[in-house]
Amino acid sequence: MPSHCPAQIIDDVFRMNEITARREVVAVRGLKVTFGAVKALDGADLVIHGGECVGLVGHNGAGKSTIVNVINGSLSPHAGEVSYGGSRAQHGISTARANGVRCVFQELSLCPNLTVNENARVMHAELAGWNWRTKAAALVKQQLGDIFPGHGIDCDSTIDELSIAERQMVEIAISFAGLNEKSKLVILDEPTSSLDAGLAAQLMAYIRKFVGEGGSVLLISHILGEILSTSDRIVVMKDGRVVADRSAPEFSTRSLVEAMGNVVREQEWLRAADKRDGAPVLAMPPRRGHGLAFQAHRGEMIGLAGLGGHGQTETLLDLYLSRNSNWWPARRKEIAFVAGDRSLNGIFPLWSILNNLSIASLGDLSSRSIVDHDREGVLGNGWKTRIEIRTPDMENRILSLSGGNQQKVLFARALATTARIVLMDDPMRGVDVGTKQEVYDILRSEAAGGRTFIWYSTEMDEIRLCDRVYVFREGAIVAELAGDAITEKNILEASFGAGEAA
Numbered sequence: 256m257p258s259h260c261p262a263q264i265i266d267d268v269f270r271m272n273e274i275t276a277r278r279e280v281v282a283v284r285g286l287k288v289t290f291g292a293v294k295a296l297d298g299a300d301l302v303i304h305g306g307e308c309v310g311l312v313g314h315n316g317a318g319k320s321t322i323v324n325v326i327n328g329s330l331s332p333h334a335g336e337v338s339y340g341g342s343r344a345q346h347g348i349s350t351a352r353a354n355g356v357r358c359v360f361q362e363l364s365l366c367p368n369l370t371v372n373e374n375a376r377v378m379h380a381e382l383a384g385w386n387w388r389t390k391a392a393a394l395v396k397q398q399l400g401d402i403f404p405g406h407g408i409d410c411d412s413t414i415d416e417l418s419i420a421e422r423q424m425v426e427i428a429i430s431f432a433g434l435n436e437k438s439k440l441v442i443l444d445e446p447t448s449s450l451d452a453g454l455a456a457q458l459m460a461y462i463r464k465f466v467g468e469g470g471s472v473l474l475i476s477h478i479l480g481e482i483l484s485t486s487d488r489i490v491v492m493k494d495g496r497v498v499a500d501r502s503a504p505e506f507s508t509r510s511l512v513e514a515m516g517n518v519v520r521e522q523e524w525l526r527a528a529d530k531r532d533g534a535p536v537l538a539m540p541p542r543r544g545h546g547l548a549f550q551a552h553r554g555e556m557i558g559l560a561g562l563g564g565h566g567q568t569e570t571l572l573d574l575y576l577s578r579n580s581n582w583w584p585a586r587r588k589e590i591a592f593v594a595g596d597r598s599l600n601g602i603f604p605l606w607s608i609l610n611n612l613s614i615a616s617l618g619d620l621s622s623r624s625i626v627d628h629d630r631e632g633v634l635g636n637g638w639k640t641r642i643e644i645r646t647p648d649m650e651n652r653i654l655s656l657s658g659g660n661q662q663k664v665l666f667a668r669a670l671a672t673t674a675r676i677v678l679m680d681d682p683m684r685g686v687d688v689g690t691k692q693e694v695y696d697i698l699r700s701e702a703a704g705g706r707t708f709i710w711y712s713t714e715m716d717e718i719r720l721c722d723r724v725y726v727f728r729e730g731a732i733v734a735e736l737a738g739d740a741i742t743e744k745n746i747l748e749a750s751f752g753a754g755e756a757a
């Protein structure tokens with residue numbers, strides 16, 4: 256066996272890394288995909304090399320998920336080329352998988368009635384043989400621990416027993432895991448949409464480790480901070496085309512927003528004066544008999560903060576039920592709800608976009624139980640323009656919309672009602688920066704007009720927009736912050752219970 260001096264070994268390692276880095280993992284060129292009148296991809300090019308994290312950004316409906324569906328083999332382009340590892344092969348899901356392409360979809364795709372370990376078996380056919388359960392359990396446990404140390408997920412639970420954040424964590428872990436062969440390219444479409452800041456940071460750190468070891472990641476996110484901090488290269492899409500493709504340090508938040516075709520707004524969010532005069536419009540005693548009570552006043556924007564899954568969604572549901580009967584629906588609802596898990600609780604998948612939007616306003620749009628379809632159409636077109644729902648026709652099926660555009664419909668459904676209180680369960684999941692700015696303005700003006708918003712958000716920037724914030728820990732409210740006391744530091748301290756021991 257030849258002996259090598261240490262310098263030579265280091266040289267070899269460097270050379271190997273360079274070869275890996277230049278290796279083309281996936282390349283798509285001149286892709287065209289149309290859905291009826293919509294050009295989802297209009298000549299898009301994208302090349303991903305070994306050992307790099309490519310950030311992919313663009314407005315809702317820009318074509319990001321469509322390009323992903325072509326890369327993972329589930330959608331055949333109408334024109335263009337797809338190659339894996341530098342060579343063209345027959346396009347399809349099995350070719351993509353054989354070339355190490357794994358994908359975490361925006362709409363999570365785990366089987367809800369199977370356990371975590373059984374889902375791993377579905378995704379990894381190589382987990383075969385009489386002891387596949389033991390192998391699956393070891394694989395998932397190890398991968399979850401590597402990405403999300405201290406996760407606390409029981410892998411024998413069925414998926415429907417897990418929170419939306421835990422489901423997202425499981426799907427991410429299963430995609431990175433490899434029994435015989437590691438994944439070469441992991442595509443993450445909005446991977447942090449349901450993760451709180453701590454879990455998102457763990458994932459970003461793992462992505463850097465994975466690409467450092469030669470793997471590749473295509474990271475799609477509307478949270479520009481994580482794109483800028485984690486990617487080596489950033490690709491910007493607009494209307495089905497790639498409009499910018501540069502190394503990450505060449506971008507700033509401003510230049511990214513501009514490249515996406517949005518105008519950067521500098522204006523400061525001025526918090527309104529304290530609105531806690533008069534009787535609260537909504538109140539709830541301390542949850543589980545401990546912690547603080549909840550109160551909301553007319554025109555207040557109240558944030559629910561804390562680590563994900565600590566009782567925020569349950570509080571929203573309790574508040575909703577406190578004003579709604581399950582068995583006798585009110586004609587005019589006092590309270591509207593924007594659901595967090597859009598595919599599970601939000602959209603009616605077989606209905607049109609318009610019907611999905613108007614469903615909560617039918618009482619207002621009808622007389623003698625007959626819906627006035629002209630007024631319904633006006634309502635739909637008004638919101639289509641107001642928050643830019645990208646579709647040629649509101650009569651199209653809701654599933655023809657991109658994920659972010661579906662989310663806008665859910666948002667419009669609640670805002671279009673006459674309800675004076677709006678509960679929002681992380682409603683901006685997957686919504687692009689430009690639209691977010693529009694929506695923040697709408698919220699601000701509606702609150703000034705006396706509407707009350709109760710807003711659970713996993714994004715610190717959104718929590719900072721609120722007048723008052725309740726921080727949750729272990730199912731109860733542990734802190735109340737108002738005005739200038741709403742800072743990331745105070746929220747984190749309350750979330751982790753820092754300072755209590757002191």
Ligand SMILES: Nc1ncnc2c1ncn2[C@@H]1O[C@H](COP(=O)(O)OP(=O)(O)OP(=O)(O)O)[C@@H](O)[C@H]1O
Binds near residue numbers: 290316361655656685
């Ligand atoms: N199955 C479909 N039927 C009809 N139109 C579709 C279908 N899938 C996607 N589209 C359209 O193709 C365009 C691109 O959608 P895509 O999902 O790729 O956007 P995206 O950039 O991923 O958006 P988002 O940020 O909201 O996820 C959109 O206009 C969408 O409405």
